[in-house]
Amino acid sequence: MGGMGIRFVDAMNVVGSRPDGWWQDRPAAVRRLADRLRTLAAAAAVDVEVVLVVDGTASEALPEGRHGLLEVRYAGHGGRNAADDLIVALVAAADDIELEVVTADRELADRVRRLGATVTGPRQLWDELDRPGRHRSR
Template sequence: MTTLLVDVANTVGARPDGWWRDRAGATARLLEQLAALPGRELAGPDGEPVPVTALVAVVEGQARDVAAPAGLRVVRAAGSGDDALAATAADLADGDDDLLVVTADRGLRDRLPAVARIAGPGWLLAAADRAADPAEG
C-alpha cells in the first residue's frame, strides 16, 4: 500500500503545454487526472507494482484555491510549497503506508524523510495517461 505525495507545481511544469498562461487551470486539470489513481495498481518507477491507496497533492501560489476532486487530499501551502511538502512528507512517513514522493526538485528531495521513495513527474504523468486510456484500464 502506497501513498503518493505530489509536488503539483513541479509536476504541472514538467509538460510544456502552456500551463504558465493559466496555472490554476493547469493545476485543476492535473488534479482531475490524478483523482483516477487512488485504488489502482501502477507500474512503479522501478517497474515493481505500486498499489496506490491515497494521493496527497500540495498546491501553492496562484493554484492554491483550486477545487479538490473527490478522492484526493489537497494541501494548500500558505507560503512555500516546498516547506508544505516537506512537512506533509514528515507526517505521512509516520503512517502505515509506503510513501512515494513525486518531484524533480533536488533541493526538496534532500529534505524528505529517509523512508520516502522518490519518483519524477514524468513517471507520474505517464502513469496518469495510462490510467486515463480506456485500452489500459
Template structure:
C-alpha cells in the same frame, strides 16, 4: 445467485438462473478450478476485528475449511466488482462499507483468482446469507493459521498477511509536475492544477501497478496528497484526492507532509523532479520519483 457444485458425481445446487461463468475449468492434468471466467474473493480487514473468513459447507470444494467469501466471476465482470458481489451474497458485506486497498492475482494461464484486500471503512455485522457457509467470522490476524484453511488460501495467506499493514500514500508536488509539461500552464495556474487533480483522482480510482510502487501483490489503490502553492491555491477540491494548500513555499509543505505520513507508518512516495526537495523527502523516509513517473501513470 448460483451455488458452486461440490465434487465430481454430486449434483450442483443452484438458486436462481445459472450464469455462464458458473462452470469448472479442467486442465489437461485433470485439475479443476471453479469459474469459467476466473474467480475472486474479498478479504475485508478491520484493524480491531481482523479479517472476515467463511467456513465452507461440507458439500463444497474443500468443504469444512476456512477461506474468503468469493466465487466465480460473471462474464465481463471486473474482479473487484465480482469479489464485492460474492461477499455481499455470501456474508452480507455492504459494498459501501469497504474500500479496496490492493489486489493479488494468482494467474495459472487457464484460470485466475483475484484476492481483493479491502479496509473496513464502516463497521458492519457479517452474517451467513446463503447456503455456501457454515459460518462467517472475524478472525484476529494472529489466529487465522489456527483454523483448517482452504489449500489455496493457505498458500496465499503468508504473503497477504505481510501486506496488511502496508498503506501507500503518494504526495505530489503539483507545481513541479504541471511545470514539467510546456503546455501554457503559466497562463492559468489554478486551471492547470485543477486539470492535474482531475487526472490524479482518476488514477486514484483505477489504482497503480504494484511494481511501480516497489510493493508486493499485483495492484494498489494508494491515497493521493497533492500539494499546491501560489496562484494554484485557488483550485477546487476534487473527490478522491486530498489537496493541501501550502501557506508559503510548497517544498516546505511537501517535506512536512512526507515526514508526518512516514512517521505514521505509511509507505510514502513523493513525486518531484526538484533535487533539493528530493533530498529532503528521502531524509524523511520517502521514496522519490520524478514528474515523468507520474505523468506516465496518468497516461
C-alpha cells in the same frame, strides 16, 4: 507504489515539467492535474492516498480538502518552492506507511529521502496518467 501508502505530488513541479501552455492559466493547469489524479486514484487497485500539494493559497476552482480519492493541500503562501516545506512536514508526520513524493526538485527529493520517502520524477507520473486504467506496481 504497492500496498498502503501516501503519494505526495508537488503540483507546480509536475505541471511545469510539460511545456503545454500551463503558464497561461496556472489554476486551470493544477485543476487538470487534480482531475487526472482523481481518475487515476479511482482506477488503482492499491490502497494509496494521493495528496496534491500546491504553492500559494486555496483557489475557488479547486478548494483545499478532499476531492474523492484525492486530497488537495495549499502551502498558504506563494513563491517558487512554497510547497516544499509543507511536503516535508507531511512526510515527517506520516508513520508506518509507504511514502512517495513526486518531484524533480533535487533539494526537496534529498530532504524527503532522509525522512524515508521514495522519490519519483514527473515523467513517471505523466506516463502513468497517460495510460488510462493502468497503475504502476512495485
